């Protein structure tokens with residue numbers, strides 16, 4: 001397990017866990033979360049484009065928005081990150097362990113208060 005990373009000492013525990021989460025957030029064996037979610041605390045518009053609606057032959061405005069992730073519950077976070085995201089237009093599917101998910105969640109929860 002990863003317990004060797006987490007020292008007994010409170011301070012080190014926080015820093016190590018935080019840094020481990022930061023590392024995973026940027027490099028989760030896939031596209032870094034930061035590439036889309038930035039620091040995870042706000043709604044980000046990734047793209048805006050127009051698409052032709054073939055039914056009425058009119059142009060529709062499409063906007064791709066990335067939600068903030070520091071306000072979701074761990075339950076929801078875990079659900080999204082263990083889901084098969086092939087149905088999402090944007091968000092990739094990840095294969096992270098429970099420990100990794102906890103560390104990323106911990107990081108996101110704490111990054112904006114540091």
Ligand code: HEC
Pocket residue numbers: 025028031032033034035036037065066067068069072076077080081085088089090091092094104
């Ligand atoms: C390529 C862009 C992209 C990357 C990379 C990405 N996401 Fe997302 N994420 C999205 C988009 C867009 C959504 C909105 C729902 C959807 O389209 O699936 C989303 C939704 C979420 C949600 C659900 C939020 C809610 O309120 O329902 C969570 C949690 C999340 N992402 C966490 C992460 C984490 C953690 C990582 C890295 C392991 C990550 N995302 C990587 C684009 C991305």
